Amino acid sequence: MLATALFHLDSVAVEEITVDQEAVAVTARAVSREAPSPGCGGLSTCIHGRYRRRLADMAMAGRKVVIDLVVRRFLCGTPGCGRRTFVEQVEGLTERFVRRTPILRRTLERLALALAGRPAARLATHLAIPTSANSLLRLLGKLPDRRLGTAPRVLGVDDFAFKKGHVYGTILMDVETGDRVDVLPDRTADMLTAWLRDHPGVEIVCRDRASAYAEAVRTACPDATQVADRFHLWRNLCEAVDKCIGQHRTCLAEPTGDANACKPVVSAGTAADDVPESMEGLRAIKRRGRHAAVHGLYGKGVPIEVIAKTLGLDRKTVRRYAHATTPDDASRGTGSRRYGHIHAYSPYLYRRWNEGCTDAARLHAEIVELGYGGSKRTVRRHLQEIRAGGKPAPDKPKELTVRKATWLMTAHPDKIEESNALKLKQLLARCPELDGVPDCVRAFARMMTERRGTELDAWLTRAEDTGLKPLCSLAHGLRQDFDAVTAGLTLEWSSGKVEGNVNRVKRINRGGYGRAGFDLLRRQILLAD
Structure with a gap:
């Protein structure tokens, strides 16, 4: 059983194995009669001396493993070789200036690629192969970079956010094989143009409808076929x-009385920006003012939480306005999926309200038993309009939105x-x-x-x-x-594989709390499984 578990020690002589509550100590020595010189490659059999190396190895049964290995220093007798002495290296077990076995190093590299620094260090400690976050980051820095000479025949291009609304990058993929090709630090046309010129061979480019990518492809490889993604x-x-x-939201409600005519909010032939401010509703005027105030602070780098305290708004409201390009976009972003989920319980809430139960906490506890997963705050907000109106809740809540x-x-x-x-x-x-x-x-x-x-x-x-x-x-x-x-709309190619990897990039970025530098994030994107 030990021979199977310690198969990488076949080339050395194991003299003793000591096991205690925390670790497994393996004492071994090298047994080869000759060793190649790293300077000239010549074999030497002349031993100069011996010394011990301590190597960390993969854990066994929840205990860390330490190998106490006796190695020899040889004399190089080749004329003209710059090395007088050298230390023998055991293949598959030792490397120059490294205190880990190759199998342990590869394991730590996989952990670092998946989780980066601190999370990987915590998991490594749990797996009885303790190391520091900085050591893991150094391992990532030593990994060979992926550089291509020619681009794939079918190239997928899409952007992703380092910081949503502020800093974006570009991911490039081979759509035929699904392999990640490269990551660029921005999403400008100049950057992609330079990359395409350095990597010729693109015949088809799958992209979204971003004008920057279209311009880059037309400039660098005008003969390539551009494919707009169907999604x-x-x-x-x-x-x-x-x-x-x-624009016709007034038609959504069922008509009452003689209200049969459609009254669009903005006519089909009139732009919203052309409507005089005096004809706008108070809500539209307030929305424009909030949008301008939020973007004035957000553009200067003020955090959303600080903006919310300064303007007296909720953080989710500030976030919605900050990520909206126009005030109208902010109006369409009302409500999250969790908030929309509460509408399924509106009939029950309205019936209990009309029965006299107006305590939001109690109503929340009741619908939680029915399967609701939201918060008390959402329930309180949902009932706020009814509470302020002072009227009974409607028998049938509004359904068509x-x-x-x-x-x-x-x-x-x-x-x-x-x-x-x-x-x-x-x-x-x-x-x-x-x-x-x-x-x-x-x-x-x-x-x-x-x-x-x-x-x-x-x-x-x-x-x-x-x-x-x-x-x-x-x-x-x-x-x-x-x-x-x-x-x-004609060809089979699409950006589906690229979009899947964009979601993967989001997961990687969230795992590092958005603090990973470009070099680290690029290696995780390209090299992680």
Whole structure:
């Protein structure tokens, strides 16, 4: 059993094994009769002396292992060799100036690549192979860097955030094999252009609709085929549908009395920026002011928590405004998935409220038993409007929101229940302006899934004929990138593997609390399993 566990000691003579509560000590000595000189490569049999080396090895049964190895120093008799003496190295067991066995070093390298410094050091201590965070980082620094001479035939390009909203990098992948090729420290066109010129051979480039990447590919390799990713195209379409419904959100509520006409928030032919401030609602004016105030501080590097205290806002509100490009984008970012989850328990909460139970803590405890996983604060916020109004809770809470209406228009028809299909039909009856949106969505879905890229021009004309500004804007943007979009809707290539690795990069970055430098993060991205 010991011979199997200590197979890497076959080339030495094991003299003694001592086991105590904390460690296993192995005493051994080298037995070879000759050794090659590291200077000239000649073999020497003349022994100059002996000394002991202590090597850390892989743990056994939860105990760290230390090898006390006696090695010999040889004399080199080759004329002209710069070395007079040298120490023998046992293959698979010792290395120059290293106090670990190769198998232990490789294990620590894997831990460091997966967890970086401190987390890997904590896990190594738990595995009885203790080391420091700095030692692990030094091991990573000694790993050979991955450098390619030529680029892959099908290259995937996408950006990722070192710090969301501020600093971005670029990941490059071989779409055919799924291998990570390189990582660039920014997402500018100049950086990618220089990389493509240094690594010729690209024939197809899969990318999102970022103009910087498109410009870089056109400059460095104009003969390459650019392929716009289908996922990003579908997301762009869903965002346009969301904006269309947001402009007609007054149609979402069921009509009461003679309120049968659709009153869009912003007409299809009028830009939001052209609306006079005097005609805007108080909420829109407040939203613009908050957006300007938050970005004024966030752009100077002020932390979100400090901005929240300065402006008297909640941290989540400040974060939403800080990550929104325009005030309208901030209005569409209301509510997280956890907050939206509470709407499933609204009927129960409203019924208990009308029964006289208005304690948010008690109501939270009751719906937790029903499976709710949110916080008391979310329940209290959900009931705040009813508490302030002083009226009984509605018997049936409002169900149709902008998000749900967007889902009804973009979901596969076979996945929509009959009740939801009826809601969509009623919405289109109340708002004839949106009547052409579902047809555009389904036509685009068929074109995308069946690879009918040749029908793109006809679809763009159809989208422009709806008269809805978000769809017209989307069509205008797709026309500017017409060839890449057509290729994305025709060819088999996509950025799916790249997007998966972007999620992996996010996990790696979070594991280091966002404090890993570019060199460390690059090695983790390229070399980790």
